[in-house]
Amino acid sequence: MASIPELQHTVGKTAGFSGTSLHTGEKVSLKLHPAPADHGIKFKRKDLQDEPTIDANIDNLKTVERATTLGEGAMRVHTVEHVLAALSAMGVDNAVVEMDANEPPIGDGSAQSYVDLIKKAGVTAQEQPRRFFDVREPMHVESKTGALLVLLPDDTFRISCTQAGPNNRFAQFLSTEITPAIFEREIAPARTFVYYEDVQPLMEKNLIKGGSLENAIVIRGDAVLSKEPLRFADEFVRHKILDIIGDLALVGRQIRGHVVAVKPGHAANAELARALAREQTRRSAMSAPRAIPLGDGGLDTDEIMKILPHRYPFLMVDRVIGFEGENKITAVKSITINEPFFQGHFPGHPVMPGVMQVEAMAQVASLLLFKLAKTTSRIGYFMSADGVKFRKPVLPGDTMFIHAELTKSRGERLAKAKCHCVVNDAVVSEGELMFMFLDK
Numbered sequence: 001m002a003s004i005p006e007l008q009h010t011v012g013k014t015a016g017f018s019g020t021s022l023h024t025g026e027k028v029s030l031k032l033h034p035a036p037a038d039h040g041i042k043f044k045r046k047d048l049q050d051e052p053t054i055d056a057n058i059d060n061l062k063t064v065e066r067a068t069t070l071g072e073g074a075m076r077v078h079t080v081e082h083v084l085a086a087l088s089a090m091g092v093d094n095a096v097v098e099m100d101a102n103e104p105p106i107g108d109g110s111a112q113s114y115v116d117l118i119k120k121a122g123v124t125a126q127e128q129p130r131r132f133f134d135v136r137e138p139m140h141v142e143s144k145t146g147a148l149l150v151l152l153p154d155d156t157f158r159i160s161c162t163q164a165g166p167n168n169r170f171a172q173f174l175s176t177e178i179t180p181a182i183f184e185r186e187i188a189p190a191r192t193f194v195y196y197e198d199v200q201p202l203m204e205k206n207l208i209k210g211g212s213l214e215n216a217i218v219i220r221g222d223a224v225l226s227k228e229p230l231r232f233a234d235e236f237v238r239h240k241i242l243d244i245i246g247d248l249a250l251v252g253r254q255i256r257g258h259v260v261a262v263k264p265g266h267a268a269n270a271e272l273a274r275a276l277a278r279e280q281t282r283r284s285a286m287s288a289p290r291a292i293p294l295g296d297g298g299l300d301t302d303e304i305m306k307i308l309p310h311r312y313p314f315l316m317v318d319r320v321i322g323f324e325g326e327n328k329i330t331a332v333k334s335i336t337i338n339e340p341f342f343q344g345h346f347p348g349h350p351v352m353p354g355v356m357q358v359e360a361m362a363q364v365a366s367l368l369l370f371k372l373a374k375t376t377s378r379i380g381y382f383m384s385a386d387g388v389k390f391r392k393p394v395l396p397g398d399t400m401f402i403h404a405e406l407t408k409s410r411g412e413r414l415a416k417a418k419c420h421c422v423v424n425d426a427v428v429s430e431g432e433l434m435f436m437f438l439d440k
């Protein structure tokens, strides 16, 4: 019997609260808004011109020093890990986190205030199935600082974590499944802890104006300083688990797997999140259609040439196999020895130039953007390519499948697309392309 797929969830209604920001010490208010299926979690800066938003996505991770910072262009949002942990663990897949400052209120240094907020807003099911990352084989990351994170297959999301301070003081261990109920009861109340020797220089430089014993536990030698006594005997390892959940939320999917973490930190957590995202990208490229269907749904060369101005020898798409939803496209290009570039690249040793693969990605992404554009009075210009990697040579006789996914469309003027070229079930090249629309 097929099981009923788990559904995506968003918050039931808008809800908010205010508090102090850790780094500036100023007042900040945060609101959670419902968002449609497949939207993911986005942060919105209400205090900036045009109120820009940013995806809570590992691609936007900027720094992990002491806390997790997301950024795009000049926009930043700091210390996002606790609110993301609460949203992820409480099962909220889609929401807008609106703030009138560059970081959320610190609360009491735990995720308690965010759990309270999510409960106030309510959590409601949507129609689309939830996206999971299923761990299929062990993965691990290791850092020079002694952090080791291993991810193992498991039917549930589980974290087993150790924490140890300098000279192995306060060594703690906890292993638990993460469900909304367990998170709320066992993990969310665990507060941030800091070592006196680490925060002293920051206090002197006035970098944590909002920091106090009301929102962090300070460990000085063997002494534990806090306004309120410890909430759990092993509160520190619980907070480490909270941070892992928050950082892994940047993968944008619920994880089914067992995280085994030794001395974790934001840098190692982020590295694991990156490894998961890379694996997800590889899997998505593999699962896209790679057979050429008969009949409708795609575009033939004639139809492509009605949209794209490119012609021989510069048209790098033979056929569009199909569109998936609003923002995905798969196209195909057969590479033959008759390609003009093989004459010079290289004589006796034909290899498709990488830049021609990027050109193919740009043309396929343009076809997608054209389909999305409501008006044809604009023309999209290829602006930049980020993270371009050429992984395998493309040779005469290869059939190259070109995938593009629109990841961001900012306003009416800018669009970003994640692209891959696949030959024989292997990603041969990839890159993130940016386009700008101008009136013709």
Ligand SMILES: [Zn+2]
Binding pocket: 081, 082, 192, 239, 242, 243
């Ligand atoms: Zn934390």
